[in-house]
Amino acid sequence: MAHICYVFDAYGTLFDVHSAVSRNAKEVGPESARLSEIWRNKQLEYTWTRSGMHQYKDFWQLTQEALDFAFAAVPSANIAKRQSLLDAYMTLDCYSEVKSVLAKLKDGGARTGILSNGSPDMLNSAVRSAGLEEVLDESFSIHPLMVFKTSPETYRMVTDHWKIERSAVSFQSSNRWDIAGAAAFGFDCAWINRTGQPDEYTDLAPTRVFKDLNGLLEN
Numbered sequence: 001m002a003h004i005c006y007v008f009d010a011y012g013t014l015f016d017v018h019s020a021v022s023r024n025a026k027e028v029g030p031e032s033a034r035l036s037e038i039w040r041n042k043q044l045e046y047t048w049t050r051s052g053m054h055q056y057k058d059f060w061q062l063t064q065e066a067l068d069f070a071f072a073a074v075p076s077a078n079i080a081k082r083q084s085l086l087d088a089y090m091t092l093d094c095y096s097e098v099k100s101v102l103a104k105l106k107d108g109g110a111r112t113g114i115l116s117n118g119s120p121d122m123l124n125s126a127v128r129s130a131g132l133e134e135v136l137d138e139s140f141s142i143h144p145l146m147v148f149k150t151s152p153e154t155y156r157m158v159t160d161h162w163k164i165e166r167s168a169v170s171f172q173s174s175n176r177w178d179i180a181g182a183a184a185f186g187f188d189c190a191w192i193n194r195t196g197q198p199d200e201y202t203d204l205a206p207t208r209v210f211k212d213l214n215g216l217l218e219n
Contacts, residue, residue: 006105006216007140007158009149009173010116012040013192013213014098015126020088028081035074042066044175047117047148056146060119063089090122091129095194101213102135113138115158115171117148138162150181172213180204190216 011017021028021036028035043059043066050056057065064086071079102112113136116123123139140161142154149155159166166186173179174192180201183189191206192213199205208215 004168005111005113005158005162005164006102006170006172007113007115007187008171009175009178010114010118010123010126011092012174012194013172014114014132015092015094015130017092019093020085023088024081024084027078027084029077031074031076035070035077038073039067039070042069051148051151054147058119058143059117059148060122063122090125092126094126094130094132095212097212097214099130099132099135101216102132104217106135106137111137111162113140113158115140115142115149115154117142119143149178150184152181152185155182155185155187170216172216176200179206 008014017040018033018036021032021039025032043063046057046062046066047059050062067082067085071077071082105112114123114127116139118126118141120139120141120143123141127133127136127139138161140157142148142157145151145153145157147153155171158164158169167188169187170190171179171182171187172190172192173182174194176191176197176199179189179191183204183206189206190208190210192211193209194212210216
């Protein structure tokens with residue numbers, strides 16, 4: 001735990017993005033897992049497309065638009081559950097080890113924070129519902145910049161706000177594209193590869209790879 005600051009992506013890293021659908025799987029229908037996968041993929045695609053065009057919409061609006069696409073792509077899914085799924089997305093489950101790992105990092109003297117594409121309301125709701133307020137020092141939303149990760153200025157929010165060098169930051173994400181962006185910016189990066197994905201962006205490699213956040217306590 002040599003770093004001064006540990007900064008985490010939120011969705012997929014701290015919070016299980018598929019828990020909104022899994023909570024409602026029976027009512028959504030037999031293709032609920034497919035609906036959830038399409039929802040997540042489109043949500044991310046929309047951020048990259050909007051950033052490239054300089055046509056920003058906040059993450060909550062894109063989350064809703066992505067869900068609407070998913071329902072159109074999976075017509076067997078019960079669209080009457082749309083609002084239930086959106087409500088659940090505001091209070092996603094966090095992974096089992098998250099709270100204890102963050103607490104131990106803080107007890108070791110580190111700062112902890114989130115850097116996320118999520119809107120401030122989304123992040124505040126997720127952090128509060130998961131009971132993480134006491135183990136996080138800061139939640140950085142890209143919303144004031146009106147551009148999404150992997151734009152370099154999104155990662156710069158951390159160093160500018162905390163007035164620290166890039167080398168002082170350990171950045172954790174389950175999204176390999178996010179690790180690539182953070183590595184390009186100059187952060188020390190830990191890829192939290194929860195689902196055993198193959199590597200990519202090999203010229204922008206993570207410093208460490210862990211199956212979950214517990215790996216941070218072993219290094």
